[in-house]
Amino acid sequence: MSSSSPKRVARRCALALSLLGALQTAGWAADAPCKLVKIVELPITMNGLRPSVTAGINGANVQFLLDSGAFFSSLSQASASELKLDTHDPPHDLYMRGAGGGRAEVSVATVKTFTLAGVPVKNVDFLVGGSEVGSGSVGLLGQNVLHIADADYDLGQGTVRLMKPLDCKKATLAYWASAGQPYSVISIDEGVAPNWHAIGTAYVNGVAIQALFDTGAATSILSTRAAARAGVQPDSPGVVSAGFSGGIGKVTYAIYIAPFASFKLGDEEIKNTKLPIGDIDLPDADMLIGSDFFLSHHIYVANSQHRLYFTYNGGPVFNLTARPSAEGSSSSAPASASTGQVSPTPGSEAAPSAGRDEEAADFSRRGAAATARGELDVAIADLTRACDLAPDHAEYFYQRGLALWRNKQPELALADFDRSIRAAPADAPSRIARAELLLWRADPDGAVADLDAADAAAPKEADIRYSIAQLYVKADRLDKAIRQFDWWIESHTVDLRYPAALNGRCWVRALQGQALPLALKDCNEAERSLQKTSPFFPQVLDSRGLVLLRMGNYRESIADYDASLKLNPQNPWSLYGRGIDELREKKVSEGQADIVRAEALSPHIADEFNRRGITP
DSSP states (O other): OBOSOGGGSTTTTHHHHHHHHHHOOOOOOTTSOOEEEEEEEEEOEEETTEEEEEEEETTEEEEEEEOTTOSSOEEOHHHHHHTTOOEEOOSTTOEEEOTTSOEEEOEEEEEEEEEETTEEEEEEEEEEOSSOOBTTBOEEEOHHHHTSSEEEEEGGGTEEEEEEEESOTTSBOOTTOOTTOOOEEEEBOOOBTTBOOOEEEEEETTEEEEEEEOTTSSSOEEEHHHHHHTTOOTTSTTOEEEEEEEOSTTOEEEEEEEEEEEEEETTEEEEEEEEEEEOOOOSSOSEEEOHHHHHTEEEEEETTTTEEEEEEOSSOSSOOTTSOOOOOOEEEOOOSOOSOBOOBOGGGSOOSOOSHHHHHHHHHHHHHHHHHHTOHHHHHHHHHHHHHHOTTOHHHHHHHHHHHHHTTOHHHHHHHHHHHHHHOTTOHHHHHHHHHHHHHTTOHHHHHHHHHHHHHHSOTTOTTHHHHHHHHHHTTOHHHHHHHHHHHHHHOTTSTTHHHHHHHHHHHHHHHTOSHHHHHHHHHHHHHHSOTTSTTHHHHHHHHHHHHHHHTOHHHHHHHHHHHHHHOTTOHHHHHHHHHHHHHTTOHHHHHHHHHHHHHHOTTHHHHHHHTTOOO
């Protein structure tokens, strides 16, 4: 995230200065050897590959995505509304810009009391705008917090620490590395306030690139321009499509998985690996080093030295889940001799465990990190310890349920979701997870009961309504789905998923055969909001084709189905719908041929149309 005029952010350093003043440890000795004083430790929970941290906004506990790639902390518009925050105009020419080139206008909200790590800070500004972060987060916690000191990222252990070095200009700050353990160190750009991003040099196929360390990016990605300099392009041998991605605004871009002979960062080199590449547009960098890399490494961003230290902790370096992958092995050569190994100041360490609750929380965070890495047996073991230590804590059973389901143990997962909901009946994520599992088990009535409970618990503006709407559609409760789409669309007009939500509402009304002019309006707006290269574009054409079929506009419907099938020729809904259009236009042979093709792809497609009252 960047701005066109970052120096004009109102009171942009208020949080940094207040938090540093509130948290820093006193009593430093000027003549002491190098010490690291821990200012604050932030407990981190991985939601998939997204690190989240709990904070307080005017007394309400909320989750933020910890985003080292964001120059400033922000809230989504819907979250600001849900939290009842007033907004005002930003400094002139200020906007958010994402890696894909998308941009969003912003406003500013001043939080009267922002609480982080138990420390309340008064009158803190947040930018307001952009897409929802997802994973239950209200926004991003960015560099105006993370750059107040050195940042020590240990996501694999569920923690991030802000550290104040004392007399450490020439010291090696990889304090956690045991004797003989290899570590790497690279130089990072100093940056210009408030764009304090950690950017260092990496090598792809021996070609130097600039890499930005960004915990807000779930997976690492190399720009197609940099990949081309390294001799790899989207049409090169071995490169495969991996869909599309997006970020701020409504711009999407294609992603590919590409083979590379080597990736080297510091003294760590991976041979014969694969990397995601895409049309990302970064002003000062060629690659985002995402949270997948952070999870497999302990990383210390020494802002005080303009250096970055890291060690490899195990597991896949880059996340290529559900894609063809040959990660290769990681190897590190020992770094240069240390100029003075350091350890955190004893007096600054956290007090000994206050009991079972703290121990359970530690196991939970480690378990969530293991789940994100795909180490499911480790995750389940850690989460089981958390559940045993805190048997009334709903969140731990929910997390273990997710890990068990991913580990192909649905019955055990269902038991954990049951346990979580008994402990916290109004917890919407647990309700939604159980609803999805019940739908998988062909129990739509049970799923709808959970969705109704999640609906009752969620604020009107809540982002989770998008998921509730989609699950109501799967459960064939179309009226309920429309209400969820109505509320979500009203609060999320600048979200990346806005066209998909419009299409969803259009599709549901087309299935019902009701409010067809409104359905057509939604599909038309979805089409206008999308790039024609978007993978979602043929779905909108398919939905509008069904609307037009329902309205009796057969020729226009055929035109939409033609365009949709040109992009997605294996869609049985488009084929069957076009077949009906053609039969009604007296094009019997063409219509019958399309219907035969549709039934070959989906044997029950005729039943689906008949159930909606649409027959040849």
